Amino acid sequence: MTLRQRNSLYIDTFGPDNDAVERGFQWLCQAAAGQDNLSGTIAVLVLGNLNGVIRDVLGEEITRPLAKDKKIKLLYAANEAETEIDLSLLFLRMRSVRLISGPVLAFYPNKDMLDMIDDMRAVTDVLIVPWLPVNDATAMTSSLPLSVDQDVKHWLNTWQAQILDAPTGDASPPPFYDPVVESALKALTCRVNLSTGIAHPGDERVAIATFKLLRNEGYTLDSEAIRGWLIRHNWRSKDSDAVSTLVQKIVQGKRVGSRAVRNTGPYEKGMLDLWKNWEDDEE
Numbered sequence: 387m388t389l390r391q392r393n394s395l396y397i398d399t400f401g402p403d404n405d406a407v408e409r410g411f412q413w414l415c416q417a418a419a420g421q422d423n424l425s426g427t428i429a430v431l432v433l434g435n436l437n438g439v440i441r442d443v444l445g446e447e448i449t450r451p452l453a454k455d456k457k458i459k460l461l462y463a464a465n466e467a468e469t470e471i472d473l474s475l476l477f478l479r480m481r482s483v484r485l486i487s488g489p490v491l492a493f494y495p496n497k498d499m500l501d502m503i504d505d506m507r508a509v510t511d512v513l514i515v516p517w518l519p520v521n522d523a524t525a526m527t528s529s530l531p532l533s534v535d536q537d538v539k540h541w542l543n544t545w546q547a548q549i550l551d552a553p554t555g556d557a558s559p560p561p562f563y564d565p566v567v568e569s570a571l572k573a574l575t576c577r578v579n580l581s582t583g584i585a586h587p588g589d590e591r592v593a594i595a596t597f598k599l600l601r602n603e604g605y606t607l608d609s610e611a612i613r614g615w616l617i618r619h620n621w622r623s624k625d626s627d628a629v630s631t632l633v634q635k636i637v638q639g640k641r642v643g644s645r646a647v648r649n650t651g652p653y654e655k656g657m658l659d660l661w662k663n664w665e666d667d668e669e
Contacts, residue, residue, distance in 0.1 A: 501623035569664035583625025
């Protein structure tokens, strides 16, 4: 079972924040200089986000050509040496993002942006600069949509993101909330086609049967925790959302599944023994 490894960070700030933009940009340059391909990416929702505080901090000599050509070359000086790095721009309406790799600095992301980044398998490090504060009750009074803050919180939980420059502690993620539910997710991941998630009726049937059995046997189904686990284990964001929605409906006792898969029948309780004794070499 392959677990995706990613260095995920954030700056606990209340935008616009010139210092946060400067710290984020310095992190990106340093991270890019440490990559074999000497490249990094700045992510924004729309090109207009490069104006204002980002332009004020980085300067038009960086933001203008970046907005025009979507990439620039930059000399980064560190330890009395200069390294030429390539910086690219990522935004939601880009037609192709397959070549994005290395570190990504995301300014003021929403769920669509975070999902796009999560689906990029070659991205190694991510730092987000949220517009709303992560742990500040004043977010409730902001004129901006609260969903922006909630999106950030969900992303932090998914990746167990750490504050930039915080003291380094135990880097290992905490254990999943229930080992039996986690084993069921591992079994589901092994059975479904990860390129389509549960879109195929056969995969949907297995998912429904899995979560119904867990519910009927008294196991807690945390849809948000399940979604995060799936993303960390190479499910695409939209497919993880589909599973999360399915889990919510099952917990609420709602009818689930298309007509072709509605009658899943009793799932073998012997599966519980398999899940309880699941062993793999996940690292």
